[in-house]
Amino acid sequence: MTDEGLLDAERRRFNRWALTPSLIILFLIAVVPALYLLAASFTPFQLTTPGSATDFSKPLRNYRLLPGDPRFVNSLFVQAKLSFWGVLFQVLFGMLLALLLNVQSRFVEFARTFFLIPMVLPPIVVAVIWKLIYTPDISPLYYAAGLLNVTLPSLTSSVDFALMSIIIADTWEWLPFTFLMVLAALQTIPDEFAEAARVDGANRLQIFYYITLPFIAPILLVSAMFRLIDSVKAFPLIFLLTGGGPGSVTEVTNYYAYLLAFDTNEIGYSSAVTVVMLLLVAAISLGLVWMGRYREVSA
Amino acid sequence: MARNRSTDVTVVSRRKLLQAGAAALGASAFPLPAIAQAKPYAGVTLHGASFQHRFFTLLQNYIPEFEQQTGMKVDLQLSAFPVYNQQANLELSSGGSAYDFVNVTFILAARWVAAGLLANLDEFTSDPNLTPAEWNPKDFVDGAQVPYRDAKGATYGYSWEGGAMLMGLSRMDLMEKKGLQIPKTFTELQQVCAAINGTDNVNGIVSFQLHHWCLPPYIQGFGGTIFRNPPADIMPTLNTPQAIEAVEFYANLLKNYAPKGVLTYTEDQARQSLLTGRSNIFIHSSSWVTPILLSGESKVKDTSRVVRMPAGPVHDHPASNSQGLGIPKNAKNKKAAWEFIKWALSPEISMRLVKEHGHSSVCRRSVIGSEEYRKLNTVNGQDLGALYLEVLELPAKGENYMAYRTVREFPIVGDVINKAVEQVVTGQLSASAALSAAQEQAVANLRRAGSAL
Numbered sequence: 001m002t003d004e005g006l007l008d009a010e011r012r013r014f015n016r017w018a019l020t021p022s023l024i025i026l027f028l029i030a031v032v033p034a035l036y037l038l039a040a041s042f043t044p045f046q047l048t049t050p051g052s053a054t055d056f057s058k059p060l061r062n063y064r065l066l067p068g069d070p071r072f073v074n075s076l077f078v079q080a081k082l083s084f085w086g087v088l089f090q091v092l093f094g095m096l097l098a099l100l101l102n103v104q105s106r107f108v109e110f111a112r113t114f115f116l117i118p119m120v121l122p123p124i125v126v127a128v129i130w131k132l133i134y135t136p137d138i139s140p141l142y143y144a145a146g147l148l149n150v151t152l153p154s155l156t157s158s159v160d161f162a163l164m165s166i167i168i169a170d171t172w173e174w175l176p177f178t179f180l181m182v183l184a185a186l187q188t189i190p191d192e193f194a195e196a197a198r199v200d201g202a203n204r205l206q207i208f209y210y211i212t213l214p215f216i217a218p219i220l221l222v223s224a225m226f227r228l229i230d231s232v233k234a235f236p237l238i239f240l241l242t243g244g245g246p247g248s249v250t251e252v253t254n255y256y257a258y259l260l261a262f263d264t265n266e267i268g269y270s271s272a273v274t275v276v277m278l279l280l281v282a283a284i285s286l287g288l289v290w291m292g293r294y295r296e297v298s299a
Numbered sequence: 300m301a302r303n304r305s306t307d308v309t310v311v312s313r314r315k316l317l318q319a320g321a322a323a324l325g326a327s328a329f330p331l332p333a334i335a336q337a338k339p340y341a342g343v344t345l346h347g348a349s350f351q352h353r354f355f356t357l358l359q360n361y362i363p364e365f366e367q368q369t370g371m372k373v374d375l376q377l378s379a380f381p382v383y384n385q386q387a388n389l390e391l392s393s394g395g396s397a398y399d400f401v402n403v404t405f406i407l408a409a410r411w412v413a414a415g416l417l418a419n420l421d422e423f424t425s426d427p428n429l430t431p432a433e434w435n436p437k438d439f440v441d442g443a444q445v446p447y448r449d450a451k452g453a454t455y456g457y458s459w460e461g462g463a464m465l466m467g468l469s470r471m472d473l474m475e476k477k478g479l480q481i482p483k484t485f486t487e488l489q490q491v492c493a494a495i496n497g498t499d500n501v502n503g504i505v506s507f508q509l510h511h512w513c514l515p516p517y518i519q520g521f522g523g524t525i526f527r528n529p530p531a532d533i534m535p536t537l538n539t540p541q542a543i544e545a546v547e548f549y550a551n552l553l554k555n556y557a558p559k560g561v562l563t564y565t566e567d568q569a570r571q572s573l574l575t576g577r578s579n580i581f582i583h584s585s586s587w588v589t590p591i592l593l594s595g596e597s598k599v600k601d602t603s604r605v606v607r608m609p610a611g612p613v614h615d616h617p618a619s620n621s622q623g624l625g626i627p628k629n630a631k632n633k634k635a636a637w638e639f640i641k642w643a644l645s646p647e648i649s650m651r652l653v654k655e656h657g658h659s660s661v662c663r664r665s666v667i668g669s670e671e672y673r674k675l676n677t678v679n680g681q682d683l684g685a686l687y688l689e690v691l692e693l694p695a696k697g698e699n700y701m702a703y704r705t706v707r708e709f710p711i712v713g714d715v716i717n718k719a720v721e722q723v724v725t726g727q728l729s730a731s732a733a734l735s736a737a738q739e740q741a742v743a744n745l746r747r748a749g750s751a752l
Contacts, residue, residue, distance in 0.1 A: 044749060047392035050414070052749070060486070068742070136559040137577070154560030159725045166451055243508060246562050247722040262385050264711045265392075265410075266748055 034278075041275045045268035052268065062272035072273060075253040076280075081163060082170070082252055083231040089171040091224050094178025095216070099208070101179075104184045112183070119176040127240035130169040134241060156241050162249045169237050174230070178223045185219040186212070218292070225288040232281055253277045338370030340635045347639065348376045349402035350383035352622070354459055358643055358657050365642050371635055380404075391416040399636040403456040403625040407684070408446040409530075410707035411625075415731055417455040418626040423637045435665075440688065441695035443621035443662040446705045450530070455473015456623030457644050462584030463690030464516060464617040466608040467591045469599040470501055470579045481606055485520060485548060488580075488609045492556035495579045503556030505578035507569040510549075510720040511713030512674040513582065515703065516546040516618050525703040525712060533745070534752050535712050537719070538731075538738040541613075546730040550723040562721055571677040574598065582608045584620070585687050586660045592678040593657065605681060605692065616700045617690050621662060659684065662691075709748050715741045 042059035046052045066072050097101050097115065118126060134156045136142045145152045155165040193211045202210070235254055238244060244251035246258070253273060260270035350353055354378055362373050387401050391411060403411060411417050415478065424436045439458055447456035468474070468481065473495055482488040492503030508515050515525055523541030527534040536542065553561055558572060566587060573591055575579040576599040579590055580592045590596065591603040608617045624643065627635045642648065649666045652658040659676050666672055667688050676684040694701040703709060719737035722728045728736070745752060 047388055049749060069743075078485060134560070135563075137568075137572070154563070157562035157721075157725065158559050159727055190490075242563060245718070245721045246725040247718050247727050249727075259714065262381075263714055264744070264748065265388065269747060 003180035021106070037271050037278075038275055040268055043268045045266075047265040047267060062269050063276075065269070066272060066276060070252070070257055071248055071251065072183050074248050075251050075256040076128055076212045078163065078250060079232065079252040079254075080247070082167060082234060082250075083228055085164075085167045086174075086231050086234070087227045089167065090175050090178050090219055090227050093171065094175045094223070095182050095220065097175065097179045098186055099212075100185060114147035115179060116176045118173045119180075121173070123173070124240070126169065126173045127236045130165075130172075130237065131240055157246050159246055159249055162242050162246060166234065166237050166241060166250055169241065170231070170234050171184065173237075174227060178220075181219050181223045182216050185216045191194045221288070221292060225285065226294075228288070229281060229285055232277065250268040320342055338368075340632075340638065341370030343371040343610060343632055343635050344374055345371050345399045345632055345635050345639055346376075347376045347400040347636070348378070348383060348387060348398050350380040351377045352460070353658060354652070354660075357658055358648070361648060361651070365639065368642075369447070369635075371638075373639060391627055394629055396631050398627055399630045399632045400502070400626050400639055402459075402623055403623040405438070405445060405446055405462075405620040405622055405704070406710060408456065408623065409705040412447065412449050412455045413707050414584070416628055417426055418628050418630065418633055420454045420457065420637070420640075421505050423634075423641075428656035429637060430641060434645065435543065437685045438646065438663050438665050439644075440621075440662045440664055440667070440691050442619055442693060442701075443692045444565050445694055445699060445701065446621060447623045447625070455710065456625035457640060458621035458623045459644055460586070460622045460660045461662045461685045461687070461691045462586060462620045462622075462660070464582060464608055464619060465585050465588045465686060465690065466580060466606050467573055467588035468606070469573050469576045469591055470495065470499075470602055470606045471604055472602040473498055473501060473579065481604060482609045484609050485517070485611050489548070489552065492552055492580065496556040501576065502558045502572070502578040504580040504582075505554050505557055505564065505569045505572045506553060506561055506581070507563070507564045507566050507583075509566075509717070511709075511716040512618065514545065514549050514716060514720060516582075516608065516616050517540050518609065519616040519700055521545045521548070521613070525709075525716075526706065529702045530706045533706050533750060535715075535738055535741040535745070537712070537716070537741060538734045543730045543734050544725055545611075546720060546734060550720060550730065553720075553724045554726075562724060576602070585683070585690075587599055589659070589683055592681070593659075605683060605686065607686065614700070617693065618704075619691050619694055619701060620704065621691075637744045660687070664688070689728070708745055710746065711744045711748055712741045715744065 012276060040053070041062055043055050044058070044061065045055075046051050101112055101115075121129075133139050133141050134154075136152070136154055142152055155161040189212065194207050197207050197211055232252075232254060234252065235258070238250055238252060238255050239258075242250040244255050254277060257270045257277065259274040260266045260273060328736045343367075355375065359375065362375070366372055383402070384404055384407060387398070387404070388407060389395075390397055391401070392414070403417065424434075430436075436454070440461060443458040443461040444454065447458065448454055457572070466482075467497075474481075474491065477494050477498075479491050479494055480487070482491045483565075488504075491726035495501055518525065518541065521541040521544045523539050523545055524536050526532065527536050558564070558578060561569075564572075566583070569578070569581055569583070570587050570590065572578040573588070574594065574597045585605075589605055591599055592605055597603070607615075626640070627632050630636055644663070644665050649661040650662045650669070650671070652656055652661060653666060653672055653675060657675065659672070661667065667684050672684050673682060676682065715737045719728075719733040722733045723730050727733075742752060
């Protein structure tokens with residue numbers, strides 16, 4: 001082996017040793033719990049039934065029950081609706097806000113900081129804020145509507161508006177994320193392109209469509225991907241605002257898994273629900289990553 | 300000389316000091332049994348847990364006295380209700396020994412007792428060396444003790460709080476103006492709610508999210524049941540004509556006479572609505588309803604009444620519950636924990652809580668029946684203590700109609716009931732359709748959870 005080859009082998013060995021502690025920690029905090037979750041999903045584990053945690057006699061029982069469980073199936077649809085509308089609004093309004101505030105001015109700089117506040121608030125605080133807004137007795141929204149002689153329904157306990165009320169609160173909380181990402185991308189676009197287009201007679205819409213959008217499209221995709229994965233975690237809002245109701249109108253899959261595990265103690269079945277959810281999220285993430293790579297290759 | 304004298308003095312002093320030191324060492328080695336006799340639990344740290352409740356907040360004021368008497372240290376962890384229930388459930392189910400005593404939450408009592416997660420307290424009460432006769436376990440209200448007994452009658456907890464379902468009316472002034480009497484039947488309840496709702500911006504009735512607590516008295520009132528014959532036969536009976544009638548009735552109250560958004564109301568919101576007179580009627584446990592007469596927060600003290608909830612056409616079964624203290628089966632300091640429970644639930648401490656803090660939801664009959672208690676809890680001529688005791692005792696008389704709530708599978712069915720009520724109130728399904736679906740789902744969920752039906 002040449003000196004260079006020896007050096008490479010040495011470097012690789014060093015890299016492996018350097019990575020080992022991180023990998024061990026990652027294995028302990030991520031892989032082991034995931035394996036435990038998977039193992040639990042193969043059992044009828046009930047907290048109050050001794051021995052059920054190690055009963056692997058019917059490993060696929062929980063998974064066979066899932067398609068016939070109407071609440072589980074419904075929770076997937078609810079999650080899909082929540083994720084679709086939530087991500088759409090966050091990306092759309094975040095982009096519009098970024099376009100609006102992509103100018104140099106002190107006021108705008110202050111406004112940018114102001115718009116970031118919801119994102120840095122603890123999720124439970126966000127839920128409490130919206131609980132106040134949505135509670136007819138004490139809400140300024142209902143008070144204002146009353147002054148205008150407008151009768152608003154109770155948003156969080158209405159079949160038609162409960163899910164939308166969660167989407168609105170989720171959008172308010174996470175819109176700043178997309179806003180920030182798009183704003184950063186907008187500031188990297190050289191002014192010359194827009195100026196040249198203007199000289200050629202392009203209007204604002206054309207400049208946006210042909211120059212700005214292609215620049216920010218990858219960022220929009222990344223933002224949407226992050227928000228899509230994160231939208232599965234809209235737990236505090238649902239917990240505090242609707243409790244999954246009315247009926248099962250806002251019962252998303254992770255909330256259902258929580259109820260199964262902690263209200264009715266069905267740890268085994270809840271684990272199966274969680275594993276399916278995990279697989280779906282992983283599949284969507286991989287799909288989006290693949291789409292991103294495909295676009296890069298195509299370009 | 301002076302120097303010598305001085306030296307002598309020093310020598311003597313050192314000797315004396317050494318002697319004294321030796322004596323002290325000897326004394327510290329041998330008098331331990333004497334100290335132990337006076338304070339047998341000296342050095343023991345007792346770990347206990349419960350959810351946050353006024354009872355424990357008040358008890359914490361007295362705990363230094365207990366520590367002084369026994370020599371042990373009490374480490375009492377208080378968490379929010381759902382957090383505590385989850386922690387304790389996990390701890391006990393996994394056979395942990397982190398706690399020496401725990402709150403036995405009503406909704407978990409049957410599961411914990413049936414699964415053998417708690418120590419049998421009869422072993423302590425039957426030993427005169429551990430429990431003096433005057434502590435008298437039979438002094439606890441029988442109805443409040445039902446959840447803490449197993450099928451053979453062994454006791455696994457003693458109740459520190461009883462909840463008796465009562466009806467609070469905050470706007471008797473409006474009712475009198477309209478010539479309305481206090482409703483005594485379901486039909487009258489509906490009529491009063493209809494007559495008051497909207498008058499002076501007052502809602503007819505208020506309730507909160509836990510329909511599996513609020514609804515069963517209506518189901519039973521119309522002659523229905525939750526299970527066929529609990530605890531022996533836990534086949535749900537949610538789609539009977541009586542249950543359908545009850546859900547229609549209850550949903551009608553919430554839909555037409557309750558505040559907007561009542562389906563998302565917490566207990567606190569409902570209580571506030573009653574205490575501020577924004578809602579006329581609230582039917583819930585005594586500790587949530589009696590504040591309209593007793594609390595400084597109440598804006599409707601002069602126009603309020605607290606009475607028995609209306610009776611149904613078939614039965615008069617107001618709900619009741621209790622919270623208890625118990626000892627985990629694997630607790631490290633069982634005897635010390637029993638000392639604490641004995642002390643915390645003694646007649647003396649119970650009476651002090653009543654007299655010094657107005658905490659009236661205790662479960663000792665001797666305290667509730669005392670003249671002092673009666674005086675303190677008689678407001679506007681209403682003897683709240685007698686009312687509380689009357690309701691709390693009901694399940695122990697004749698059929699135990701609260702048995703449905705003590706079966707360990709109840710949370711599974713309760714969750715289904717909650718969903719069904721919400722579906723009916725919001726018009727997603729008719730009562731009949733919602734309860735048929737609920738019955739089907741309750742059976743499926745129970746079977747999935749391993750129950751043999």
